[in-house]
Amino acid sequence: MNAVDQVMHLQIFMAHLDDILHRLIDNAVKFSREHDSITITATAEDGRCSISIQDTGPGIPADHIEKIFDKFHQVSREQTEQQGAGLGLYISKVLAEANGCMLIGASDGTTGSTFTLVIPLRPE
Numbered sequence: 001m002n003a004v005d006q007v008m009h010l011q012i013f014m015a016h017l018d019d020i021l022h023r024l025i026d027n028a029v030k031f032s033r034e035h036d037s038i039t040i041t042a043t044a045e046d047g048r049c050s051i052s053i054q055d056t057g058p059g060i061p062a063d064h065i066e067k068i069f070d071k072f073h074q075v076s077r078e079q080t081e082q083q084g085a086g087l088g089l090y091i092s093k094v095l096a097e098a099n100g101c102m103l104i105g106a107s108d109g110t111t112g113s114t115f116t117l118v119i120p121l122r123p124e
Helices: 014-030 088-098
Strands: 038-045 048-055 102-107 113-120
Touching: 014 038, 014 048, 014 088, 014 113, 088 102
Parallel strands: none
Antiparallel strands: 038 048, 048 113, 102 113
């Protein structure tokens, strides 16, 4: 486990940060198998903090990666037992952008996914 060794003053409404991280971690747990792992990291550089949630689950197929933040979009039920309403990532992206942040999703399509929330740091 790596720890961030500095205090960061984030430019985001804390209730929105809590909601976004809860949704991203919940998705990582929901779409991971029993022995998969989930890693959460935070880094700061160039006036931004990046918080990444990475899992070793089945990944997101390449033909879905561009659509994962669309309202009601879901990967096929045949590919996973877990399903939601298709709103979690959409809501997370809307909240991120409302705070001047970016939410980025990445997957190789077969082994895991990484979602990174990039938050501007508040000048001290």
